[in-house]
Amino acid sequence: xxxxxxxxxxxxxxxxxxxxxxxxxxxxxxxxxxxxxxxxxxxxxxxxxxxxxxxxxxxxxxxxxxxxxxxxxxxxxxxxxxxxxxxxxxxxxxxxxxxxxxxxxxxxxxxxxxxxxxxxxxxxxxxxxxxxxxxxxxxxxxxxxxxxxxxxxxxxxxxxxxxxxxxxxxxx
Amino acid sequence: xxxxxxxxxxxxxxxxxxxxxxxxxxxxxxxxxxxxxxxxxxxxxxxxxxxxxxxxxxxxxxxxxxxxxxxxxxxxxxxxxxxxxxxxxxxxxxxxxxxxxxxxxxxxxxxxxxxxxxxxxxxxxxxxxxxxxxxxxxxxxxxxxxxxxxxxxxxxxxxxxxxxxxxxxxxxxxxxxxxxxxxxxxxxxxxxxxxxxxxxxxxxxxxxxxxxxxxxxxxxxxxxxxxxxxxxxxxxxxxxxxxxxxxxxxxxxxxxxxxxxxxxxxxxxxxxxxxxxxxxxxxxxxxxxxxxxxxxxxxxxxxxxxxxxxxxxxxxxxxxxxxxxxxxxxxxxxxxxxxxxxxxxxxxxxxxxxxxxxxxxxxxxxxxxxxxxxxxxxxxxxxxxxxxxxxxxxxxxxxxxxxxxxxxxxxxxxxxxxxxxxxxxxxxxxxxxxxxxxx
Numbered sequence: 001x002x003x004x005x006x007x008x009x010x011x012x013x014x015x016x017x018x019x020x021x022x023x024x025x026x027x028x029x030x031x032x033x034x035x036x037x038x039x040x041x042x043x044x045x046x047x048x049x050x051x052x053x054x055x056x057x058x059x060x061x062x063x064x065x066x067x068x069x070x071x072x073x074x075x076x077x078x079x080x081x082x083x084x085x086x087x088x089x090x091x092x093x094x095x096x097x098x099x100x101x102x103x104x105x106x107x108x109x110x111x112x113x114x115x116x117x118x119x120x121x122x123x124x125x126x127x128x129x130x131x132x133x134x135x136x137x138x139x140x141x142x143x144x145x146x147x148x149x150x151x152x153x154x155x156x157x158x159x160x161x162x163x164x165x166x167x168x169x170x171x172x
Numbered sequence: 173x174x175x176x177x178x179x180x181x182x183x184x185x186x187x188x189x190x191x192x193x194x195x196x197x198x199x200x201x202x203x204x205x206x207x208x209x210x211x212x213x214x215x216x217x218x219x220x221x222x223x224x225x226x227x228x229x230x231x232x233x234x235x236x237x238x239x240x241x242x243x244x245x246x247x248x249x250x251x252x253x254x255x256x257x258x259x260x261x262x263x264x265x266x267x268x269x270x271x272x273x274x275x276x277x278x279x280x281x282x283x284x285x286x287x288x289x290x291x292x293x294x295x296x297x298x299x300x301x302x303x304x305x306x307x308x309x310x311x312x313x314x315x316x317x318x319x320x321x322x323x324x325x326x327x328x329x330x331x332x333x334x335x336x337x338x339x340x341x342x343x344x345x346x347x348x349x350x351x352x353x354x355x356x357x358x359x360x361x362x363x364x365x366x367x368x369x370x371x372x373x374x375x376x377x378x379x380x381x382x383x384x385x386x387x388x389x390x391x392x393x394x395x396x397x398x399x400x401x402x403x404x405x406x407x408x409x410x411x412x413x414x415x416x417x418x419x420x421x422x423x424x425x426x427x428x429x430x431x432x433x434x435x436x437x438x439x440x441x442x443x444x445x446x447x448x449x450x451x452x453x454x455x456x457x458x459x460x461x462x463x464x465x466x467x468x469x470x471x472x473x474x475x476x477x478x479x480x481x482x483x484x485x486x487x488x489x490x491x492x493x494x495x496x497x498x499x500x501x502x503x504x505x506x507x508x509x510x511x512x513x514x515x516x517x518x519x520x521x522x523x524x525x526x527x528x529x530x531x532x533x534x535x536x537x538x539x540x541x542x543x544x545x546x547x548x549x550x551x552x553x554x555x556x557x558x559x560x561x562x563x564x565x566x567x568x569x570x571x572x573x574x575x576x577x578x579x580x581x582x583x584x585x586x587x588x589x590x591x592x593x594x595x596x597x598x599x600x601x602x603x604x605x606x607x608x609x610x611x
Contacts, residue, residue, distance in 0.1 A: 139492030
């Protein structure tokens with residue numbers, strides 16, 4: 001028959017182990033679903049958008065023109081990188097892909113669920129800066145999602161700017 | 173632009189790289205110390221009537237002394253205010269008003285704590301309740317009156333510190349909601365978010381854990397024994413509540429703020445809390461005062477882990493904001509030094525410098541006679557003959573001119589360098605023109 005004190009120690013230890021396991025599970029779930037993805041080429045927005053001052057829409061050409069802002073085709077990168085910094089191994093990945101005629105398979109960072117419809121064009125048209133929703137990209141060495149992109153967050157801004165908050169606006 | 177101006181309003185990259193290393197420990201000391209102050213005053217206020225020996229034991233920790241207040245309270249507060257001011261400088265968030273409120277409340281709390289400590293110490297050893305005293309104490313009040321004043325001052329300390337810490341937690345939580353920086357107009361929506369409350373309670377637990385562990389080391393007179401038991405109860409309660417708060421915090425933290433470091437430090441805090449709880453339980457069972465030192469060490473490590481976890485949560489957003497602040501600051505400084513140059517320098521542009529810049533920077537993308545990345549110079553430079561100032565301003569701030577070419581990135585040249593390279597290009601133009609075109 002265990003003494004009550006030993007039983008108490010055992011239950012306290014179990015409690016702590018359960019909490020630790022829960023933290024571990026949370027961490028595993030986060031790394032599986034929410035962690036910023038590793039990209040095939042180490043592209044740095046800090047270098048291109050920050051240091052070099054290249055505008056967002058130079059590469060993400062369709063932001064003001066349609067639903068998807070789109071990720072640039074390899075030809076956009078090669079405009080400069082056919083000559084610039086060709087000794088870098090990362091650039092050589094680009095050159096190899098260009099020679100083979102295959103695209104770089106970027107991992108998508110910002111995804112909305114299927115039941116939410118979002119188009120870039122009206123937002124750019126309303127004069128909203130890219131950094132409002134995508135964060136301070138010019139400061140990011142590795143691209144990541146910097147806002148929650150949850151419905152409540154969208155609605156906050158829609159209400160402040162008197163944009164439509166009707167359900168059918170986004171749930172079609 | 174004075175050095176102070178640069179440091180506070182326009183810090184450069186080196187300054188900003190140091191900021192998290194100074195901000196996070198300063199925040200840690202400020203928050204944990206303030207909670208420890210809250211805790212000892214709370215214990216003293218609770219027990220001063222019925223168990224003045226326990227109230228005495230709490231105040232004997234000397235946390236309300238002036239050196240402690242200044243070193244652990246006022247100095248970290250000043251450092252935190254300056255650094256948070258830097259981060260929010262130019263961001264459209266009225267964090268300054270929150271920082272003012274935080275500072276006022278915390279300073280008021282520290283002031284009342286000093287007063288409370290003085291009253292306690294100047295009152296001499298506590299008398300058991302019900303004892304009348306003929307001589308008036310300091311401030312000319314009689315003993316009974318002093319008890320009332322002590323209660324009022326004690327409550328004022330707890331209210332001021334508690335409110336100040338709540339606002340401070342809300343301001344710090346703003347740091348990992350950069351999306352809110354443009355929208356926060358009143359503190360209410362953010363202040364009462366679940367995460368602020370959870371952080372508030374987690375730091376409270378850490379502060380109470382340290383105080384409980386310190387009390388466990390009280391000396392072995394009869395009063396000391398009870399103080400040890402009180403300390404152990406406080407420590408065990410804090411160390412059982414804290415793991416739940418850590419888990420809840422990681423669950424409610426915004427995904428974009430999370431990182432492996434945040435989970436790591438949270439896990440480390442929980443791992444350290446288990447022996448802290450067991451030490452408290454051992455002291456309760458066998459009154460082993462020796463374990464108190466272990467308890468204090470563990471409590472301080474737990475506090476450190478919690479603060480480090482918080483630092484990990486604010487790290488990414490602030491690093492990015494820091495990079496942008498530094499870029500803006502560098503641009504400001506460059507413009508200012510260009511103005512100084514234009515105002516004071518009068519010599520001709522240095523052709524050697526111009527040629528060197530051309531070789532080092534321009535030839536990556538430009539040649540005279542063919543397209544490399546940008547247009548050939550023999551097409552573009554003739555447009556600037558007689559308009560050297562226009563060429564200088566273009567080089568300093570390139571804009572997209574020609575649809576057929578990618579935009580020219582900012583070469584980051586100073587005014588002097590831009591003038592030198594423009595003069596060099598315009599001077600080289602005639603000799604670079606191919607022979608066939610001179611007809």
